[in-house]
Amino acid sequence: MYSGLASIILRLYDLAYIERWNDHPRPFNISELDKQAHKAAIAYVIGRFEESFRDRKVDWLYLIEGLIFEALQRAVLTDIKPQVFHRITKERSKEINKFVFDKVGEDLRAFDRELYRRFVTYFEALDEPREKVLAKRIIKAAHFLATYWEFNMIYSVGIRFYGIEKVKEGIEDTIEDFFDLVGVERIYLRKKTFNFVDLVGQLRFQKRWILSPRIPATTVLGHVFIVAALSYLLSLKLSANPLSSQHGGPTSDPADP
DSSP states (O other), rough: OOOOHHHHHHHHHHHHTSSSSTTSSOSSOOOOOHHHHHHHHHHHHHHHHHHHOOOOOOHHHHHHHHHHHHHHHHHHSOOOOHHHHHHHHSSSSEEEHHHHHHHHHHHHHHHOHHHHHHHHHHHHSOOOOOHHHHHHHHHHHHHHHHHHHHHHHHHHHHHTTHHHHHHHHHHHHHTTTTTOOOOOHHHHTTOHHHHHHHHHHHTTSSSSTTTTOHHHHHHHHHHHHHHHHHHHHHHHOOOOOOOGGGGTTTSSOOOOO
């Protein structure tokens, strides 16, 4: 096992312990791991639409790493309500970033120093190339679409509760800000693309290891995200990614065993 990798994997599995919407009536268990997995699938759909219909270049490696980095960030900043999370990351970004770097940095540095540098840059960079800005925007849009998918499941059973209409309005208003992305509008308006997103979401209901329960409980969708993240991280060490030149070539240290 590469140094630091086991700790990174455990960090990602910590997301399965984090329950979302725990102040609302929930028809099923909604974990942060499943949210991050659903978000990744939606980001892929949006990115493909931008390439196919807008002829825009998407930095896929940056997008993949951004999804992993943000998942690690959420694994550290646990049990913070979204409204509070978004406010403190906006108003106290330096302090929040330092806290996250301190918690995750040692594991990432042990695994790959260049990956750690990109991790820090992802959250601190102010001036980035257009392709990277687009990738971040796609990730952010996917974040809110995945949240909206969850909310629609909750809304049907919590419609009578105080404040739920305000939550609904806030999410919808935020998603509208991303209508310049073709895929966002199509998913939000429940066009045929939404059917795929909905199908992916159904993988949240299928448990992994149903005959031998594991702790924390994980779904098929969450398992897929862990496998995808692990595959990408290992590809960096093995220099297996033909697009690695986008990030300056292989990141493995020749001196590593």
